[in-house]
Amino acid sequence: xxxxxxFFIAITSLATAQKQHITLxxxxxxxxxxxxxxxxxxxxxxxxxxxNFNRKTRSTSIDKYSYETLEKVRTIVDSNDxxxxxxxxxxxxxxxETKLILGVDIEPIYRRSTLGIFYVYDIASKSxxxxxxxxxxxxxxSPDSKKVAYAKNNNLFIKNLETNxxxxxxxxxxxxxxxxxxxxxxxxxxxxxxxxxKWSNDSKNIxxxxxxxxxxxxxxxxxxxxxxxxxxxxxxxxxxxxxNSVVTLKLYNTTTAKTTKIDLGNYEYIPRxxxxxxxxxxxxxxxxxxxxxxxxxxxxxxxxxxxxVFNETDKAYVDVNDNLTFxxxxxxxxxxxxxxFNHIYHYTKNGKxxxxxxxxxxxVTDFYGVNEKTKTIFYQSxxxxxxxxxxxxxKLNGKNKKRLTNPSGTNSASFSKNFNFFINTFSDANTPPIxxxxxxxxxxxxxxLNNNALLEKLSTYNLAKKEFFTLKTGxxxxxxxMLKPLNFDANKEYPLFMTQYSGPGSQSVSNKWNSANxxxxxxxxxxxxxxxxVDGRGTGFKGANFKKITYKELxxxxxxxxxxxxxxxxxxxxxxxxxxxxxxxxxxxxxxxNCLLKGNDVFKMAIAVAPVxxxxxxxxxxxxxxxxxxxxxxxxxxxxxxxxxxxxxxGNFLLVHGSGDDNVHFQNSMRMSNALIExxxxxxxxxxxxxxxxxxRGKNTRxxxxxxxxxxxxxxxxxxx
Numbered sequence: 001x002x003x004x005x006x007f008f009i010a011i012t013s014l015a016t017a018q019k020q021h022i023t024l025x026x027x028x029x030x031x032x033x034x035x036x037x038x039x040x041x042x043x044x045x046x047x048x049x050x051x052n053f054n055r056k057t058r059s060t061s062i063d064k065y066s067y068e069t070l071e072k073v074r075t076i077v078d079s080n081d082x083x084x085x086x087x088x089x090x091x092x093x094x095x096x097e098t099k100l101i102l103g104v105d106i107e108p109i110y111r112r113s114t115l116g117i118f119y120v121y122d123i124a125s126k127s128x129x130x131x132x133x134x135x136x137x138x139x140x141x142s143p144d145s146k147k148v149a150y151a152k153n154n155n156l157f158i159k160n161l162e163t164n165x166x167x168x169x170x171x172x173x174x175x176x177x178x179x180x181x182x183x184x185x186x187x188x189x190x191x192x193x194x195x196x197x198k199w200s201n202d203s204k205n206i207x208x209x210x211x212x213x214x215x216x217x218x219x220x221x222x223x224x225x226x227x228x229x230x231x232x233x234x235x236x237x238x239x240x241x242x243x244n245s246v247v248t249l250k251l252y253n254t255t256t257a258k259t260t261k262i263d264l265g266n267y268e269y270i271p272r273x274x275x276x277x278x279x280x281x282x283x284x285x286x287x288x289x290x291x292x293x294x295x296x297x298x299x300x301x302x303x304x305x306x307x308x309v310f311n312e313t314d315k316a317y318v319d320v321n322d323n324l325t326f327x328x329x330x331x332x333x334x335x336x337x338x339x340x341f342n343h344i345y346h347y348t349k350n351g352k353x354x355x356x357x358x359x360x361x362x363x364v365t366d367f368y369g370v371n372e373k374t375k376t377i378f379y380q381s382x383x384x385x386x387x388x389x390x391x392x393x394x395k396l397n398g399k400n401k402k403r404l405t406n407p408s409g410t411n412s413a414s415f416s417k418n419f420n421f422f423i424n425t426f427s428d429a430n431t432p433p434i435x436x437x438x439x440x441x442x443x444x445x446x447x448x449l450n451n452n453a454l455l456e457k458l459s460t461y462n463l464a465k466k467e468f469f470t471l472k473t474g475x476x477x478x479x480x481x482m483l484k485p486l487n488f489d490a491n492k493e494y495p496l497f498m499t500q501y502s503g504p505g506s507q508s509v510s511n512k513w514n515s516a517n518x519x520x521x522x523x524x525x526x527x528x529x530x531x532x533x534v535d536g537r538g539t540g541f542k543g544a545n546f547k548k549i550t551y552k553e554l555x556x557x558x559x560x561x562x563x564x565x566x567x568x569x570x571x572x573x574x575x576x577x578x579x580x581x582x583x584x585x586x587x588x589x590x591x592x593x594n595c596l597l598k599g600n601d602v603f604k605m606a607i608a609v610a611p612v613x614x615x616x617x618x619x620x621x622x623x624x625x626x627x628x629x630x631x632x633x634x635x636x637x638x639x640x641x642x643x644x645x646x647x648x649x650x651g652n653f654l655l656v657h658g659s660g661d662d663n664v665h666f667q668n669s670m671r672m673s674n675a676l677i678e679x680x681x682x683x684x685x686x687x688x689x690x691x692x693x694x695x696x697r698g699k700n701t702r703x704x705x706x707x708x709x710x711x712x713x714x715x716x717x718x719x720x721x
Contacts, residue, residue, distance in 0.1 A: 019462045021526060024710065027519045028702045032458070034432050034451050034513070039090065042417050044097055047073065051091060054080075060087045062100070067421035070437060070448055076100070077121055084128055085119065094141040098123055101131075101139050101148070110185060110662060111693075113137065113194045120148065120161060131159055132166070137182055138195040142203040147254075149181075149197060149206055156181040156197060156208060158254065169206070169252050169259070176218065176236050179211040184245045186238055187211070189663065190621035191271040191320060202279045205253055205301055207262075209270060212246040221660055224689045235662070240616055240623040240637075241630040249273060249284055251301060262299055263306055269621070271320045276349075277330050285320070291625045294318040296351070309351035312336060316544075316551040317625045319505070323367040333357075333377070335364055337544040344377060346396060357398045363541050365389060366412070370396065371419035371440065378415060378422075378440075384408065386541045387468060387479055387511045391424060393442065404442030410512035415440075423448055427513035429466040429481075431455075462486050464525040466518075468511065471534055473564040475557070479509040479542075480565070483521055483531040488574070494530045495579035495717040496569055502558040503587035504626050505540035505547050508533050520706055528719040532569055536561025552633055554615060554626055555594055555640030562591060563599035570602070581717045583607035583709070586664055586693065589656075590642070593672070596653055597645040605652040605716040607709055610661055610693055613668040614641040642672060646679040652716040653683040656705065658691030684712065 026032065039051035046067040053060050061078040065071065077100065079087045088102040099122055106116040115135040119128045131139050131148055136157075139150040148159045154173025159166045170180040181197035188194055197208035219237035222230045238244045247270050249262040264270070267286035276283050282299040284306075296310035312318050314337070323344075325333040330349035335342055342364050344357040357377060358364055366380035368391075375396040384390045384407035391413045394401040405411040409428030416422065419440050427433045432451035438444055464483040471480040485494060499521060501508045514522075521531045537557045538550035550557050562582065570577030580603055584592040589611025596606035615623045615637050616630050630637045638644060653676075657669035669685070676683050686708050688695050696702050 020460050022461050022463065022519060022523050024520070024523065024703055024706050027516055027523070028706065032454065032514070032519060034454060035449055036433065037423070037435055037449060040414050040423065041091075041093070042415065043093070044417055046416055046418070046420055048414075048416065048423075049076065049091075049093075058087065060089075062091055067416050067423075067437065068445075070446060076123060077102070077126075081126070082121075082128060088119075089116070092141070094145040095143050096145065099141065099145055101141065102128075105135070107135070110188055112188050112192070113182070118150070129161065129164075132157070138197075140195065140197070140199065142199050143201055144203040146203065149199065151181045151195075151197070154179045154182070156206070156252075158206075167257075169257075170208075170210075176234065177212075177214055179213065179245075181208040183209070184211045184213055184216075185235055185662070186244070186619045186621050187247075187269075187271075190619065190625075191269070193272075198273065198275060200275050200279060200282075200301070201277075204255060205251055207249065207251050207273060207275070207282050209273070210248045210250055212248075214246075215243040216245055217242050219662075219665065221662065221666065223660060233660070233662070237662075237665075238620040240618060240620055240627065242620060244268065244289075244620055249299075251282070251304075260304055262304065264297055265295075265306075265308075267295070272322070272324065274324065274326075276332075277326045277328060281330070283324070283326075285324075287318070287320070289624065290628060291317045291621075294320075296324075309349075310334070310347060312338065314338075316548040325367070325370060327370060328372055333367070333370060335367060340545060341543050344379060355398055357394060357396065358401075359398075361543065362386070363543070365541065368413055368415050368422075369419065374419075374440075376419070376440075378404075378413070378419065380412060382541050385511075387507075387509055389510075389512075391422075391442075393440075402442060404438060408511065410510060413438075421445075428511045429468070429513070432513045462526050463522045464531075468509070471565055471568060473561070473568050475561050475564055476537065478534050478536055478561065478565065480532060480534045481509050483525040485525050485528050485530070490574050492574060493576040493720050494528060494574055495581070495719055496566070496575050497524060497529045497531050497713060497717060498562065498566060498569075498580070498582040499531065499533045499588075500535075500562060500582070500584055500591060501586070501588040502536060502539060502562070502584070502591045504538055504550060504554070506587070507535060507540050509535045516702075520710075524710070524713065527714070529713070529717065530575060532565075534562065534565040536565065550626065552627055552636045553640060554636070555590060558591060559594045559598055559640070562595050563602055566595075566599065566602045576720065579604055579717050579719075581605040581607075581713060583609070584611075585609040587612060593642040593653075593655075594640065594645070596651050597642055597648045600648050600650040603651055605654075605713070607654045607656065607712060609656040609705075609709075610658065610664050610695065611642075611655070611668060611672070612664050613672045614638075614643055616641075617665060617668050617671075643675050646672075646675045646681055649676065649679070649681045649683070652712075653681075654709065654712045655683060655685040656687075656695070656708075658688040658693065658695045660690040661693045663693040 041049045059079040062076045064073045089106045090103045092101045102119045103116040106114050118131045118139045137151040155170045172178045183196045213236040216236040216238050220234045224230050252259045268289040269287040272285040284297045286295045292314045294312045295308045297306045298309050299306040323335040334345045346354040362383045368378040389410045391405040412425045413422040424436050434450045435448040466481045582592045589608035592606040593608045596603045659666045
């Protein structure tokens with residue numbers, strides 16, 4: 001028996017040794033890309049469409065499928081059949097699905113905004129109609145399908161598809177001055193929308209936002225490019241405490257060609273507006289500058305009167321989301337943290353509470369909609385653990401709750417418009433995405449798509465697996481995961497490398513499939529590092545108090561939690577407490593910088609990528625939501641800025657930034673570099689010309705960055721021999 005056992009160990013070790021080692025080149029060349037369903041769009045009835053790409057012909061098509069059978073019903077349009085269009089990159093239907101808007105030559109502006117050439121495709125006649133010869137933004141069908149509204153050069157236009165006549169409805173648009181119908185930089189980034197105009201349901205009116213950026217300070221960045229002289233990117237960027245755009249809500253009537261300004265009282269922001277199910281009632285959301293007083297206005301578009309139907313306040317801030325949903329009687333669904341956790345509420349059309357639909361010490365994380373025929377609400381939540389996401393159904397009265405999917409892992413649903421079916425995307429830390437078809441009652445019908453081929457491929461690699469656990473410190477109990485080296489020996493000591501983001505309401509410890517960074521962390525584990533991620537106070541999905549404790553003091557409690565977490569982990573017998581490092585990107589870079597400085601007796605090294613160095617340098621909406629203004633809260637801004645602690649640097653520090661970062665400006669790293677120089681502190685830095693916040697554009701950019709970081713870790717976190 002002893003010989004057989006020894007032989008078995010030898011065979012196992014040989015099998016492990018024969019497995020492949022993951023490489024940075026594979027991580028960044030798409031070798032581990034997952035199969036997915038591209039541009040899924042639910043249609044009228046029990047159908048959906050996908051945007052498919054034919055690699056042989058280099059063409060694109062929009063194909064219609066049945067939810068019930070998953071079989072392709074027909075190809076709606078194929079670029080091979082279009083004389084003037086070799087391909088298209090996106091699409092959108094009109095209401096009765098007889099026409100499409102197809103976009104080509106799409107170019108990014110900022111994170112969400114794009115410019116492109118757009119056509120209207122008539123399905124019956126198979127004809128193409130160019131909307132505008134120039135690149136435009138956000139073309140949108142009128143509900144009656146007779147017109148398309150769009151933005152160009154900061155103005156709004158309407159094209160009559162029957163006569164080809166184009167009507168310009170605003171005339172004062174001017175770059176870095178006035179924007180009509182498209183959000184400004186800070187709204188796009190922080191309120192997460194670009195199209196700031198909406199058709200009324202009867203196609204007679206367009207509501208739109210007008211942004212007056214005149215008094216907003218201008219930010220400029222040198223673009224080095226490939227020419228003899230650099231150019232400049234100049235745009236309006238309101239930093240914390242500075243002037244924001246003056247935003248007004250306006251209404252254009254297509255019959256009278258008149259534009260009316262809507263009175264919404266006193267406010268700083270209009271983060272959302274939408275039409276209700278009453279064709280004459282427009283709804284607008286306003287926020288004060290502190291973002292802790294939200295008002296919901298109903299505007300009568302006949303006499304232009306407005307009234308507040310709902311008001312929510314908070315001692316810290318009120319989050320903005322897209323969950324507001326109007327039912328046929330114009331009562332509405334709202335989600336709120338007012339009981340301490342994010343839940344669903346039902347209000348009358350006059351803003352009176354009917355009932356709280358969901359409740360408990362867990363969070364509603366996505367709201368999918370209401371089937372009014374069955375009076376059923378569909379939502380995603382953390383009911384089965386804060387690191388998991390599960391799909392549920394519940395009656396409008398809060399009764400008969402039913403789990404529709406697997407309780408573990410991460411589930412997200414794409415419902416048919418009538419809620420008879422949904423395609424669920426499931427993954428967990430060990431399972432790449434699986435797409436399954438369910439009916440509205442949660443019965444599994446069949447598998448749509450899996451990533452078994454990727455799993456089989458990955459089985460030939462040496463890859464560590466995440467171990468989820470709860471880390472207890474003097475500050476609380478926190479979600480965490482750990483990756484150990486494959487040939488882990490509990491009798492050895494290993495260097496510890498920590499990863500985190502830590503921003504308000506974020507989550508880095510979640511039971512879902514790998515990101516590119518996860519593969520990198522597995523590569524580091526294979527090299528002999530223990531990798532740990534801890535979600536400390538201020539992160540999300542564990543209740544409002546846990547999240548909002550960082551209010552007015554960003555970088556205080558979160559840094560304490562990472563330092564204490566490192567100390568606790570350093571007590572483990574297999575961790576070398578003298579060899580601990582940490583890294584992060586953006587907010588995570590702000591954190592890793594502070595951890596190395598304030599925790600200089602704990603952390604030996606840190607990497608900060610595109611870090612916020614002072615919240616005085618970041619945008620108004622995000623920063624003031626959590627900090628108020630610098631004028632009101634100077635200590636909160638300065639006491640937690642790495643700039644004020646550079647003298648504490650004892651470890652090894654790598655500072656990384658893209659010079660074309662329009663979000664977290666290169667200014668942050670330049671100021672940090674200068675502070676370190678003046679303090680005579682040695683450090684390393686890597687700057688990426690013209691790269692934006694994600695540092696990814698250009699050949700080998702990500703590969704170069706991750707090679708740089710990997711070598712820095714290997715040089716500064718020593719492994720036990």
